[in-house]
Amino acid sequence: xxxxxxxxxxxxxxPILLKGLHxxxxxxxxxxxxxxxxxxxALDAIVxxxxxxxxxxxxxxxxxxxxxxxxCKKLGLKTRxxxxxxxxELKFYQQAKELNISGYILKxxxxxxxxxxxxxxxxxxxxFSEKLFEGLKKEDCLSDHSLTPxxxxxxxxxxxxxxxxxxxxxxxxxxxxxxxxxSNIISKLNLEKxxxxxxxxxxxxxxxxx
Amino acid sequence: xxxxxxxxxxxxxxPILLKGLHxxxxxxxxxxxxxxxxxxxALDAIVxxxxxxxxxxxxxxxxxxxxxxxxCKKLGLKTRxxxxxxxxELKFYQQAKELNISGYILKxxxxxxxxxxxxxxxxxxxxFSEKLFEGLKKEDCLSDHSLTPxxxxxxxxxxxxxxxxxxxxxxxxxxxxxxxxxSNIISKLNLEKxxxxxxxxxxxxxxxxx
DNA sequence: CTGAAAATAGGTATTTCTACGTATTGTTAG
DNA sequence: CTAACAATACGTAGAAATACCTATTTTCAG
Numbered sequence: 001x002x003x004x005x006x007x008x009x010x011x012x013x014x015p016i017l018l019k020g021l022h023x024x025x026x027x028x029x030x031x032x033x034x035x036x037x038x039x040x041x042a043l044d045a046i047v048x049x050x051x052x053x054x055x056x057x058x059x060x061x062x063x064x065x066x067x068x069x070x071x072c073k074k075l076g077l078k079t080r081x082x083x084x085x086x087x088x089e090l091k092f093y094q095q096a097k098e099l100n101i102s103g104y105i106l107k108x109x110x111x112x113x114x115x116x117x118x119x120x121x122x123x124x125x126x127x128f129s130e131k132l133f134e135g136l137k138k139e140d141c142l143s144d145h146s147l148t149p150x151x152x153x154x155x156x157x158x159x160x161x162x163x164x165x166x167x168x169x170x171x172x173x174x175x176x177x178x179x180x181x182x183s184n185i186i187s188k189l190n191l192e193k194x195x196x197x198x199x200x201x202x203x204x205x206x207x208x209x210x
Numbered sequence: 211x212x213x214x215x216x217x218x219x220x221x222x223x224x225p226i227l228l229k230g231l232h233x234x235x236x237x238x239x240x241x242x243x244x245x246x247x248x249x250x251x252a253l254d255a256i257v258x259x260x261x262x263x264x265x266x267x268x269x270x271x272x273x274x275x276x277x278x279x280x281x282c283k284k285l286g287l288k289t290r291x292x293x294x295x296x297x298x299e300l301k302f303y304q305q306a307k308e309l310n311i312s313g314y315i316l317k318x319x320x321x322x323x324x325x326x327x328x329x330x331x332x333x334x335x336x337x338f339s340e341k342l343f344e345g346l347k348k349e350d351c352l353s354d355h356s357l358t359p360x361x362x363x364x365x366x367x368x369x370x371x372x373x374x375x376x377x378x379x380x381x382x383x384x385x386x387x388x389x390x391x392x393s394n395i396i397s398k399l400n401l402e403k404x405x406x407x408x409x410x411x412x413x414x415x416x417x418x419x420x
Numbered sequence: 421c422t423g424a425a426a427a428t429a430g431g432t433a434t435t436t437c438t439a440c441g442t443a444t445t446g447t448t449a450g
Numbered sequence: 451c452t453a454a455c456a457a458t459a460c461g462t463a464g465a466a467a468t469a470c471c472t473a474t475t476t477t478c479a480g
Contacts, residue, residue, distance in 0.1 A: 015321045016294075020230025084226075086296075111225045148426060161410040163466065176429050183469070184426095195436045195467060196409055200371040203413035358456060373436065386459050393439065394456095405437060405466045 006122055007049065009034040011042035011065070012057035012084065021055065021084075024111055028118065039063025043071055046079050053122060058085035069101050080121050103127040147188060154181045158199060159206035216332055217259065219244040221252035221275070222267040222294065231265065231294075234321055238328065249273025253281055256289050263332060268295035279311050290331050313337040357398060364391045368409060369416035 008030050012018040015037065022035050030053075034045040040062035046054050054072075056065035063071075069081040082103035102121040105114055120127040147155065157167045164182065168175040182198055191197045218240045222228040225247065232245050240263075244255040250272035256264050264282075266275035273281075279291040292313035312331040315324055330337040357365065367377045374392065378385040392408055401407045 014227070016230040016234065016324070017224070017227045018230070019234055019321065020226040020228070020232075022230075023233045024226065024229055086224075111229065114226070150427060161407075163405055165466080173427085174429050176431085177427070179468075180428080180430095182467075186468080193469075195373055196371075196406060198467080199406060199409060200413065203410065360457060374438095375436080383457085384459055386461085387457070389438075390459080391457085392437075396438080403439075408437085 005029065005031045006053060007031045007033045007051040008053045008055060009036075009042055009045050009049065009051050009079075010055045011036040011039060011060060011068075013037050013060045014057070017057075024114070025055075025118075028115060030118070037061075039065060039068045043068045046072060046077065047075065050077055051079055053080050053082065053118070055082045055084060055118075058083050066101075082117055082121055082127070147185065151181050151185050151188070154178060155185055155202055156206075158182075159202035161203075215239065215241045216263060217241045217243045217261040218263045218265060219246075219252055219255050219259065219261050219289075220265045221246040221249060221270060221278075223247045223270045224267070227267075234324070235265075235328075238325060240328070247271075249275060249278045253278045256282060256287065257285065260287055261289055263290050263292070263328070265292045265294060265328075268293050276311075292327055292331055292337070357395065361391050361395050361398070364388060365395055365412055366416075368392075369412035371413075 008025055010018065010021050010025065010032060012021060018035055018037060022032050025032050033049055033051060034042070036042040036045065037060070039056065039060045042054065042056060042060075043063060046068070054068070056068055058065045065081070065083045065085075069083070072079055072081060080102040082105060083101055084105055103117045103126065105117050105127075117127040153171070154167055157170065162170070164175050164178045168178045171178075186193075186198050189198075189201060191201055218235055220228065220231050220235065220242060222231060228245055228247060232242050235242050243259055243261060244252070246252040246255065247270070249266065249270045252264065252266060252270075253273060256278070264278070266278055268275045275291070275293045275295075279293070282289055282291060290312040292315060293311055294315055313327045313336065315327050315337075327337040363381070364377055367380065372380070374385050374388045378388045381388075396403075396408050399408075399411060401411055
């Protein structure tokens, strides 16, 4: 770790976690110039002080970590953002890649991983934990079934509780087409030949659909 | 806070949180004699040292906080257990009440709340945060609709993905009866008059059904 | 360019879910 | 006790989901 006193702003809505993070960063020799329990306050502080690094919880009241990062990018700040999260969900990861997120760490990771991430990001590189990707591959049941884009689109609408008719209207295609897609999806997912099995599956796996 | 050096064992699978908790307890003057990232190790340590207090995460690998508490009770240990959790779900709270859990705190609570909880529990009383109860009342959508026991039973089976026929067979009643119950449930819950609306509702609210 | 895969659309039939009735039997609180 | 409620059961009907077909048009890689 660089011995300079790098400044950092942190935010997490869980006080215990915020304290743990604060202490940990202090141990590493970083100077925590702000610790907040919501995204809005953190953003204000980041805009004021423009520190080289901000470590933010993904899920926070007022503003999420992603939203804060988006605003930082919009404002052209040089502050690098590492996101902390409980979830290794693909959708967040994809959103993160589109913004100026420099790192993405799961809260359950060892402190060592966090230290590595901070080193990497402060040196100007990106850090996306390998475990994060492993997890994605394993948890993304969709990748195994090679659903087509249309099938995936329809699956998401089913997960949102839409009926075949609604889906057809929304996508400007025939109900029969939707039927066919449903049928294909059921085959690919190897679902029971039972009523509503697709709906039930979609409802239970909606988190993995993005 | 009592100035005695009370001993305490802690466990949480999130390292940052574990560190935060450790530091916080140290600040309070407690002696943390063990910090673990899974329930099993924590239980072993509790059995060995029998401290007056253990603060455990509800969700951990190997053993959950509840399971550790259950074993402590089974072994007749005098160690009091405070559970930390992210979730204010009714079922966990109810389980907690049945065991020798002395406290139940949401992780998002202020450190002050945690301090109060520790004081209370170490003085021999129970601490279940008021906010926890508030949350329960509001989140428990079922209590508002006064579903009958049969209706609730059927609703749970629907949430488990069972069809009317399966439910009828399982409960030894006619399909028509199940139909009628479904109909009544839909009325009470004020659901849309749309196909599968009950199924979708049940799938999305299965956590609140116990 | 050509062939494979995907998306589109339709037909027919079955099963399931739901609505909206009625009606009988227990149970239980006032 | 009795009136209200819950649980039970049945009928009819329509909407929706699914299965199992065929068939055309697009798209895209080799």
